[in-house]
Amino acid sequence: MSHSQLIAKKHDQDMTLVSLSSEVIFGGEEVVIIGGPCSVESQEQMDTVAEKLSAAPVQALRGGVYKPRTLPYSFQGLGQAGLEILARVRREHQIPVVTEVMAIAQIEELAAVADLLQVGSRNMQNFDLLKALGQAGKPILLKRGLAATIEEFLGAAEYIVSHGNPQVVLCERGIRSFDNFTRNVLDLGAVVALKQLTHLPVIVDPSHAVGKRELVAPLAKAAIACGADGLIIECHPEPEQSISDARQALSLEDMVALVHSLQPVAAAIGRSVRTTPERQLLAA
Amino acid sequence: MSHSQLIAKKHDQDMTLVSLSSEVIFGGEEVVIIGGPCSVESQEQMDTVAEKLSAAPVQALRGGVYKPRTLPYSFQGLGQAGLEILARVRREHQIPVVTEVMAIAQIEELAAVADLLQVGSRNMQNFDLLKALGQAGKPILLKRGLAATIEEFLGAAEYIVSHGNPQVVLCERGIRSFDNFTRNVLDLGAVVALKQLTHLPVIVDPSHAVGKRELVAPLAKAAIACGADGLIIECHPEPEQSISDARQALSLEDMVALVHSLQPVAAAIGRSVRTTPERQLLAA
Amino acid sequence: MSHSQLIAKKHDQDMTLVSLSSEVIFGGEEVVIIGGPCSVESQEQMDTVAEKLSAAPVQALRGGVYKPRTLPYSFQGLGQAGLEILARVRREHQIPVVTEVMAIAQIEELAAVADLLQVGSRNMQNFDLLKALGQAGKPILLKRGLAATIEEFLGAAEYIVSHGNPQVVLCERGIRSFDNFTRNVLDLGAVVALKQLTHLPVIVDPSHAVGKRELVAPLAKAAIACGADGLIIECHPEPEQSISDARQALSLEDMVALVHSLQPVAAAIGRSVRTTPERQLLAA
């Protein structure tokens, strides 16, 4: 990477901090945990998720309202109705929300609700979308493409930053490989490399990486141990009933237990995972 | 693939014919050859290309005016100025032109000039772009993503067709693999599979697949031998001076020689490659 | 590749000719076709294969007697009993035979029967086996490893040649990739590259590459069109009853038809495929 690039880490440079709120900041000492379902399915679903995960706690909720699917006939997300659900859960539970943006035309409505706009793997090199997100005025979660090199991943982030938005979080979510026992291969070597090459925060999505819920927790620990600044993990009130990605979603109970098991791992490398409910923190 | 899909080939079904003009038709007996530079660089460049390739001949000219590049600081194409060049070369040389569309906002202006709108590998699953191209009123050249499965490739085509545009040509252009001796790995097994799975025409881009000009000609022959309905090949008046993809462009002389060498291969499997200049055909 | 390597092609160097008999020579104008089952199963099976394929004809018969299998509990080949069958079919039908060698301890007995000793993909970098085959006194068919780079493939051949055996035929048989619609991805770009990098003959195994019989014939044509010096194709009297690799074996009738369809493709690039039964040639 050329030294003239905006996202390249110079000697002893401070990490970029990406803030969703005064309490939810990527790139600091605290490892940020995002949880929630693949898709927003109903108000009841999201309320249950928000309530139960307050015991973890998680620092932000995920939930797709526009869903990229291999076939046009598959569930494409609830769209605006889902966005309204997301807005209400955000307001009532006082928790930042993350959702995917698939098109320039969606930016305005999504940015009005979401605290972090996710660019999915399929759109990592949708350069016009990236340029437009440079003007979105919201932090961006950029997921690595399924077969993107580290250089291409950094190049995609550079598009957003060079177009005006320095608030970018990178997300490793597994790359495509030859063995379909796991859905993808989680590339933690890339996470370590990225932490050395750029000052942007780097988080990990172990759920999409392995695609099987029983493999998620150990990989979440591994991600923290190697220096990831956060995790985004799929969970659902009734995982087997999930409309999409049912095979990889944790139950909410397992998600809470996972978060608590992450704290000692973070502590082992001099970082922390929050395990006290945020509402108490807010009250303090 | 489900039999309810629009692009799935049913028993003994006729192939879809995709026409750029009354003489340039993908999916018929004739193998269609597209040639030209990676990027439109100047009017002089494109005039030279059009003139010299009339001796091949080629049935359409390629040339990018909007270029997807890994970094925002690389040459991004001439944009509208390039499009005007493309319009003039199309008019003066009476030859269909192919160019890449990267964003919904570009569709209208590009569709006003181009005879075939190319969706690049990086945008194969840019579903909002695909949906919009379902309404573009122009044939679409859909390139396979760098790590797209055959199922995903067909799913992407289904987005375009199900949104109103049955004129889709698929293009295999190499997939990402572990050996960087060649730029990518040309997956002719996918071409053979696609010809059996869908009634859409399938063409091959050997230039991007191997990335080295000295390897292009034998792969072009292989593509025809296994049943490809066309080829799209990069060539340039001065390959080493090409602004982008210099390493893989053929000289115009080599391109003309290649086209002539393809005819016996096509004949060997009961098809044809045009080797008589089109102007004579038009005069007939 | 360094110019000091034995197998590197120097300017205008002649190709190495690898001869199984006075009539079966790899690396010349004629494209050599090898056919036969994955495994030798019975004398009757091999006699049927030899008889029926004399109408193709094929220039050599393949048939494994030692079989590398993922699990130790799978059929491991008939071993010495299979080798006796192979010896008899070779003698009675006057046709060269090819079989796989998996261990140094098998070289002597196999070399006493086989005209071409195959090193399978799993053993491409079994360097002690390669060194021993340098002293085997028989031509070697070296298959590319599942994830071997071109450089590693050439390095493996160099082991055999530098240990005394210049009679090596390289075989591209598909590399491992992310899409399991085809068993592997046939890398014809590697074939073209190898033909430029080395003076050793290069053949193609389309059967293992795609793993589905309905995809084999078009890829066989593609292999010849791009310059392969031969083909090795699996076929079986009753493909569905094949003990191993049943899904990819052609029927003997389809194999005969395939060979005849290859001749015009070979002719299109100035080469030939034999379509007159060899017995007549021997009688001449």
Next chain:
Amino acid sequence: MSHSQLIAKKHDQDMTLVSLSSEVIFGGEEVVIIGGPCSVESQEQMDTVAEKLSAAPVQALRGGVYKPRTLPYSFQGLGQAGLEILARVRREHQIPVVTEVMAIAQIEELAAVADLLQVGSRNMQNFDLLKALGQAGKPILLKRGLAATIEEFLGAAEYIVSHGNPQVVLCERGIRSFDNFTRNVLDLGAVVALKQLTHLPVIVDPSHAVGKRELVAPLAKAAIACGADGLIIECHPEPEQSISDARQALSLEDMVALVHSLQPVAAAIGRSVRTTPERQLLAA
């Protein structure tokens, strides 16, 4: 995996313990650390390594005497002279040693010295070697092939176990992928899967996985966090002078520091890494 397989983990089954000595046991609560150079280069080199690493400590020393190399002209290891060095360092420093076996003919001499015989990636499916190692009377370290599926990896281990040797340690060492920024991609998802599928211990080689020394330490922590039973790490008195794999070797000082930093990570998941010199333990 079939339940009839010897290495498949049945419900609540105890892990297999693989012992190199009464103090060095894979599969228990303690995470076992192996360190040392790629190749045994001299007695002085190995003495320095053994002395300095006693401060880590490591539980075993690695050092290749037979080296699998892409080209026959590269350094192939010191062979018997190297084995004598290994024997002396083992005796004088009272530490178990690990070295690679490439051929059946080497088993006897290597087994007379080494406490753990390593099968390298290239030989993972060298089935005759695996069968012979079933009779070797020594624990085996089986490294995953560069493109081996989890099923194939387990199948290879089954060959050893079913031929009489239940003392097998599996080692994930990175798989081949499209990005050459790291040498390979460390597949920790496979480690997690293997721990659930088999009762054999599973260790990780982060050095060969990433191929760059500055990336090794964080991945070593990640491996422990996700449940690996041990690590094998390359280090050298003068890394830049290493005859092979110079780019990935840690200095001995960095190796000692790494081991100490691993202990809190192991503790975080209820395991341990030894940080008190073994000589003191022996004296106790």
